[in-house]
Amino acid sequence: MNEDGFQRLQQVIDTSNLVTPNTSASGKDVISEDVLKLKQAWDDIIRQLKEGRERLDEAVRQWELYEEAVKMLSKWLTDTENTVKLEMGLQATLSEKRNQAEKMKVCH
Secondary structure (H helix, E strand, C coil): CCHHHHHHHHHHHHCCCCHHCCCCHHHHHHHHHHHHHHHHHHHHHHHHHHHHHHHHHHHHHHHHHHHHHHHHHHHHHHHHHHHHHHEEEEEEEEHHHHHHHHHHHCCC
16 A cells, blocks of 8 residues: 555656646646645655554554463463362361461462
8 A cells, every 4th residue: 555655646746747847837836735735645644554553563562461461360270279179178187277278378
């Protein structure tokens, strides 16, 4: 799109340069103003495309960070569930129950 649009802009500029010598003074002013407006519009489009690309790149980066955080959380949850399953058996003595409670505090 960039190349095609730039080529079209260049064609307009070239054509305006061809017709300007055979145009009245007021016509030259109109052509010059229109070409200037067209150049400015093209520059604005290019700037907006660049800004849009930067925003998309940032969004992709943020999404990748989010996915990584989800993976880490999922792994932590799985590990915690496994630890709790292993440690939650019934204990016979008070000291075993205290020990189990301490392990759960660390896990928590």
